[in-house]
Structure formats: C-alpha cells, structure tokens
Amino acid sequence: MKVVAQGTFDIIHPGHVHYLTDAAGMGDELHVIIARRENVGHKEKPVLSNEQRRDVVAALDVVDHARVGHESDIFAPIEDIDPDVIALGYDQHHDPEGIQAELDSRGIDCTVERASPRDPQHDDELLSTGDIIDRIIDQRCD
Numbered sequence: 001m002k003v004v005a006q007g008t009f010d011i012i013h014p015g016h017v018h019y020l021t022d023a024a025g026m027g028d029e030l031h032v033i034i035a036r037r038e039n040v041g042h043k044e045k046p047v048l049s050n051e052q053r054r055d056v057v058a059a060l061d062v063v064d065h066a067r068v069g070h071e072s073d074i075f076a077p078i079e080d081i082d083p084d085v086i087a088l089g090y091d092q093h094h095d096p097e098g099i100q101a102e103l104d105s106r107g108i109d110c111t112v113e114r115a116s117p118r119d120p121q122h123d124d125e126l127l128s129t130g131d132i133i134d135r136i137i138d139q140r141c142d
C-alpha cells in the first residue's frame with residue numbers, strides 16, 4: 001500500500017513528524033511531495049529551497065521517498081507514484097471530494113484520508129513554522 005503526503009515542510013518541527021508518521025501508518029510505503037516555492041501562494045513563501053526541504057524530509061525514518069512537486073499539474077506526480085491513499089494534513093485547505101473526483105477521472109484507484117493533528121506534548125512546544133519564524137524575529141531581531 002503506497003501512501004502520499006504533501007506539504008511545504010519549511011523548518012521541520014514535531015507537527016510535521018506527527019503528520020508523516022500518521023500518514024506512514026496508513027500503508028507501508030510513504031512518498032512525500034514537497035510544494036514548489038513558486039506554488040506556495042496561500043501563505044508566506046518558504047525560507048528554504050525546494051531541494052533543502054526535500055532532503056530533510058527524505059532523511060526522516062518514516063519516509064521512503066521524497067520529491068519536489070510538479071510546476072503546474074499537482075496530479076502528475078500522483079500518476080507517477082500511483083498511490084493507494086492520499087493523506088491530507090489535518091489543516092490542509094484542499095477539498096477531499098474535488099481531489100477524489102480528479103483521481104477518478106484520471107483512472108487512479110486511490111482514496112483520500114485526513115491525518116490527525118498533534119497536540120503539544122510539553123510546555124512551549126512550537127508546532128508551526130510560522131510561529132518558529134515569529135519567535136526568531138522576536139528574539140533575534142532588534
């Protein structure tokens with residue numbers, strides 16, 4: 001069973017590890033698609049390059065394969081990987097029914113699941129790249 005997870009993964013934190021571990025548990029081979037910098041438009045663009053974000057994700061034990069995503073067709077890597085499950089992050093804005101309809105129309109036999117959120121495990125745990133960057137600005141910039 002192949003599972004696909006996807007995201008920006010700019011400055012890895014335990015929320016990312018939770019998501020990828022959850023996604024890996026939905027099958028036995030986890031593929032991760034890294035959002036291209038130019039395609040991140042719903043929030044600040046990543047600080048780190050496409051390749052750096054890919055290499056760090058690829059180094060995680062639960063990840064079998066990581067790649068930088070396609071420039072324009074988000075379903076091109078999906079056709080290539082041919083997964084059994086797409087695991088959406090708990091807060092990803094994508095519409096599961098729209099994705100399912102596109103999978104069906106392309107003849108890809110795959111379901112769409114939603115991963116769980118990670119709750120903070122100890123005081124002062126930062127589970128958001130945006131929050132980490134805000135703290136760096138707060139503590140290191142006068």
Ligand SMILES: Cc1cc2nc3c(=O)[nH]c(=O)nc-3n(C[C@H](O)[C@H](O)[C@H](O)COP(=O)(O)O)c2cc1C
Pocket residue numbers: 006007008009033034035036037039040068069070071073074075076077078086089091092094099
């Ligand atoms: C099934 C699926 C496939 C995707 N494939 C790509 C891709 O090939 N290239 C890309 O730049 N973004 C791709 N994306 C979109 C990014 O991953 C998207 O910007 C990402 O979901 C942002 O999530 P985040 O805000 O949780 O980091 C894909 C998204 C989904 C749901």
Ligand SMILES: Nc1ncnc2c1ncn2[C@@H]1O[C@H](COP(=O)(O)OP(=O)(O)OP(=O)(O)O)[C@@H](O)[C@H]1O
Pocket residue numbers: 006007008009010014015016018019043088089090091092116117118119127128129130131
């Ligand atoms: N605390 C968390 N618990 C579970 N999953 C998480 C958590 N934080 C991020 N993720 C998941 O990791 C994937 C990539 O997240 P993303 O790169 O947007 O990180 P982020 O820290 O949420 O970013 P930002 O703070 O800039 O919005 C998404 O699918 C997201 O749902």
